[in-house]
Amino acid sequence: MNASAFTLARAVRLSILIFGAAIFLAPYVFMISTAGKAQSDIFSSSLSLIPQHWSYIQNFAKALTRVSMTRLLFNGVAVCALIFGFQVMIAIPCAYAMAKLKFRAAKLMMVLVMLGLLVPIHATALPLYVAFDRMAVLNSYFALVAPFTISVFGIFLFLQFFRAIPDDLIHAARLDGMSELGIIGRVIVPNAWPAITAFAIFSVVAHWNDLYWPLIVVSNQAYATPPLGLLYFRAAEAGDDYGALMAATLIITTPLVAAFLLAQKRFVEGITMTGLKG
Template sequence: MSRARSLSRPAAIARHALLLATGAVMLAPFIWMASLSVKPPGEIFRASFSLLPQQWYALENYGKAVTVAPLLRYMANGALVCTAILALQILVCAPCAYALAKMEFRGRGLLFGLVLTGLLLPHQVLALPLFILCYSLGILNSYAALILPFAVSPFGIFLFRQFFKTIPDDIVHAARLDGLSELAIVWRIMLPMAMPAVIAFSIFSVVAHWNDLFWPLIAVKSPNLMPPALGVAIFRGAEAGSDHGPLMAGAVLVVLPLLIAFVAAQRWFIEGLTSASLK
């Protein structure tokens, strides 16, 4: 026992050192972004390295980021779009996942294979047919163009199916004996029990669509409809120009809600992913 512990201790130290180094590499751009957001223009491109500024310029940079461009409007658009997309995805994905996990019908394996095929297709591949569809429906340059193409998520169906399969079939049989319909079982029993998976999927969905630049760049052109990523790009090109302090301040404000949401839901996020991976 003592020999096994002595052998595993260096491995654990090496493993944690590797994780710390990887985490530092991933966090370095965000820390540098936050540092630049509180520096005056003269210190941003200074040759000597300094994480903290000699002269704090936070009020000026963040004030310019909020007032010069409608950054708060962009963030409000992002909140509206992400909330609507997430609601539609749960509304569609949960019953589909329940049918694939707990119901017996012909072609179930084929449908699940199509879901897995959907996971392999990047969204950019479907951009042209989606653009033509939105043009035919007359919904381009509207919130509907930002929301409806993402109403169905193959990843959401897959994640919910994997979690639903961990729920004992006896619970479903008992609910049917009590007279509940299949949809009632989904919303009143399965989904509350799968709340860790719902939270994990919510974080994935919100982060993906909050940071999405490709599709909004195609679907909308009105500044009043732009989500955060596209708004920051427009802010960089039109208002901020080469003034990197306000630009970094705007980027910090856009990233901050996602960081807070992830930290608040971290435990459920990890639980949702690990529980779904058991099946």
């Protein structure tokens, strides 16, 4: 009786997970299907996932030639790498100080971090744009990177992770004569890779897919990020070329999917361990 109940419960859970996975994968499957269709198949009245006329080669050729895909991917990698690098360099020392050091402003900093989580980029977009315009730094990597160098979410994530690190380990490092920066570099960071990997996934996915901010500060195609580059497939007179658009979207999203699959184990570890409390 127990075995059958266990099997039934497991079957129900698996069915729910499969149903949820199908819902999340449906847009990606539709995108793969559309990337191989001719324009006539896309606007056909009958909906079919299998293309009647296979046009993968033509659509991918358009995606690679209509815009400089190499330049878009390079800009995306450069911007995401710079943002992530600055975020980690700032967030780890801040989180370590709040988690392991005692000072008067600790509670105030925690309140500021929690309030910072509530402020979206949309609320600060206008003053930032005006400031960058007066500094003449629009259409630059600086304009794309600078507003995101401090991540309050990253500080909060690392704070939760560092609280799980035993205080005895920190005290032992201090007895060995390490400075606080030495402890961060030689003790904290080597033990924080699961949290760093988890934060890397959040940061890279958010800024790789960001269209809002690049659309505001970039008008030069040389600095266009991948989502902004997709807008160049729009044509008001000839109509949108959805086949080439979906092919370009596949090219842009494939690196993210591959990176997540490779870092999946570390990502789960990081999210799980940030819930622990030392």
